[in-house]
Structure formats: structure tokens, C-alpha cells
Amino acid sequence: MIVIIDYDAGNICSVSNALNRLGVDFVLSDDKEVIKSAEKVIFPGVGHAFAAMEKLRAKKLVSTIQQLKQPVLGICVGMQLLCDYSHEGNTEGLGVVHTDVQKFDSSKDIKVPHMGWNRLRIDDDSSNLFNGVLTEDYVYFVHSYYVPLNQNSIASCAYSLEFSAAIKHENFYGIQFHAEKSGKVGERILNNFMNIDL
Amino acid sequence: MLTKRIIPCLDIKNGRTVKGVNFLNLVDAGDPIELARKYAEDGADELVFLDISATQEERETIYDLVHKVAAEINIPFTVGGGIASADKVEKILKNGADKISVNSAAIYNPLLVREISSLFGAQCMVVAIDAKRIHDKWIVHTHGGKKATEIELFHWAQKMEELGAGEILFTSMDHDGTKSGFACEALSYMSDLLTIPIIASGGAGSEIDFLNVFNEGKADAGLAASIFHFNEIPIPELKSFLKENGVNVRL
DSSP states (O other), X not given: OEEEEOSSSSOXXXXXXXXXXXXXXEEEXXXXXXXXXXXXXXXXXXXXXXXXXXXXXXXXXXXXXXXXOSOEEXXXXXXHTTEEEETTTTEEOOXXXXXXXXXXXXXXXXXXXXXXXXXXXXXOOTTSTTTTOOTTOEEEEEESEEOBOOTTEEEEEEESEEEEEEEEETTEEEESSOGGGSHHHHHHHHXXXXXXXX | OOOOEEEEEEEEETTEEEEEETTEEEEEEEOHHHHHHHHHHHTOSOEEEEEOOSSHHHHHHHHHHHHHHHHHOOSOEEEESSOOSHHHHHHHHHTTOSEEEESHHHHHOTHHHHHHXXXXXXXXXXXXXXXXXXXXXXXXXXXXXXXXXXXXHHHHHHHHHHHTOSEEEEEETTTTTTOSOOOHHHHHHHHHHOSSOEEEESOOOSHHHHHHXXXXXXXXXXXXXXXXXXXXXXXXXXXXXXXXXXXXXXX
């Protein structure tokens, strides 16, 4: 069973709708046991990193997520929370990927949030997450904070600087863009995640 | 590179799509879900639904519509019209909208923008501003453009950004429905003033108008209604035209 972590800080509805369109069976849950026994876990997130992290703590899900062994997909703030630390509200993250989440600098002649469709550059497709997706395909981003390029980056995107569009560490995947809102390309990526075999 | 966005806007009244000229003379323009699906397939980058229902009863229908649209559409969409509380925002987002827009309510209670932004994030907080030029000053209007305020457009847009708006949807009432081009000068000025994205609305009549709004108006997105609903400008053609003329769009 696919489990979407339901912790009141996610774009649960958009993700659920996308999985419904793909014909994937899933449950929404904040129950540790249900999450631990999932075949795959989706960890969505929109809004504020600090607030989202507080909600994870309140639901006592921090160590549960850190210890997952099955494929986990963090989306947007969900991806950012996989990192050590976020400057959005200065909060510790889950520490799966060792980097800090930074804010875009609006003085550099760019609009912040980075909002809209931008191009992916796929840097490592050994994970199969981007099967059938091309470098230069467009996906939808909405974010003011970004994960810098690091050793766990598997795809990047350029917006005044290059940042991580996707990261991977062992069974943990993160995508900064909203695959659930990225048209057919996004559907392909979600479908690829469903088919990942560790 | 981030692309410029093309956004069809569906004015919704009692569950149907309508469109008027200069905010008046409403004409039926089709089933919103059917239109939304067609636009998503045609390459629209986002959708905006503006509920222009007059009564509370009619307004209640929006949740059901949002729910149905969200189930079918794989691109982002914004819902606006009659939103005056964080509770309503929550209900709309829970039904599957990605962003909400507030207009008149922000004028009566500017702190609502801060409240929504801090509760749900700036990424979903669009502030819609309707303005009209009166004696060389752009004046903000409320109630679908019916009531003039004493607020000056650029000052207001800046204030909204400070309070946590993630995006500004600026409609020039002077241009809306005229198909004579967007308010490029005002848009360009606003774009230089703000650091958040701006959606230009009002005046789209031709492909050239979109080219101008991105080049001269420095807009991040161009919004239009009737030219898309009545298929006067098909979105794939518009985007090809923009691409050929050097505007970065998603094809």
C-alpha cells in the first residue's frame, strides 16, 4: 500500500487527486504503524518549513520518517525537510540529506517565490525516477527556499543560480517541484516512483 | 529559465462560466470543468476561477466545483471571489485549489492577507487588484470594479507584498474587455517596484498583446478569458507565436 503522510501541512488533496488519476491505491495516514508498513511513502508539504516541522513533532513522526527503509518521496517542503536545516523559520530538518535549505535572493533581479514552469536538468537517472522524462522538460515550481546543489542532487534547475530540483539518498527521494501539478511530465515522475524497486 | 505563463480565467456564476465586457453584460461561456480540461490539454500553464456569484447560496456551489476541477486537472489553479476569511480559504484549499485570491476583503481587512499567508504560505496567497485611471492616478476599486476607493494602485500593491502576498493579479478596468492590449506601462512600473510575480489581466485581444505584456509590461503571466473561451486565440498557437518571437514559454 502507498501511504501519504497526513500531518496537516501537506497538499494532500492535490497529491491524492494525482494518484487517483494514475489509478494508484493509497491511504492517508498519520499513524506510525501504517506509515512503517507502507510499500512506499509520500511525504508532501506546502507552506512554512518551521510550521511543518512543528506538526511532525506534534504527531511524533520525526523518528518514524527518519527510520523508514522503503522508498520515500518528499515533495516541495517535504523534500526540504529531508535536509539538515532550513532557514525558513530556522528549523532543524530530518537530517537525511546533509545540507541547509536557503532562501532565494530577490535582490538578484529575480521574483521570489520562484513560481511557474521551469526546466529540469536530469543529472543522474540511475534511480529510474526520471524514466521517460527528458532534460529540458518543464515542471511546476512554487517556492522561496531551495536546496543547494549537493552530492545527493539527481536533478537541477536554474533560477539565478542552480539548485536541486531532485535529491536522493538511499531510499529517500525529494522533488522540489510539484509533480502532482506538472501535467503529463509530473504524472510520469509519480508513476516512476510507484514503480521504483530498491 | 522560468517561463512566462498563459492563464485562462473562468468567471463563474452559479456554477457556469460567464464573461462580460467592462464587468457588465454577462454572456454564458460554457461548462467550467469542460473548459478547464480543454485548457489543461491545450497547454495552459495555470487556471484561475473567479466566483462572481452575487448571493451566498450561489457562492456555496464553488466548493463542489473546486473539488471536481481538482480531480480532473493536472495543472495549478487559483480560486477567487468572495473570500473574506481564513476558514473559507482552508475549505477551498482542502477541496483541491492550489492558490486563492482575495480582492475586496484585503481592502477592508489588509491583515487578512498576513493571516492567510502565515497560515497557508505565501505561495497560495494571490492578491487581486482591480484599478482604473482617474485623473492620471490609478485608483483601486472593489466589488468587481463597482466601488472606487481612495487607494492608489502601486502603494497598495507594495503594501500587499509586505503583508505576505505571493503574487499580484492586476486587472486594468480601463482595458478589461476592450481587446485593445494590456496596461503595459502600469504593469512595467509595478514589476520594477515589486519582487513578487505579477499576473497581467484586462485587454488581451491579440497575440501581439501578449508579446507586449511580457516584453514591455514585464509581466510574469498573462491572463485572459473570452479570447480563450470563444477560441479566438487558441493557446497552442499563442504559445508558438510567443516562442517564435523570443518569449520563453512552455510548449
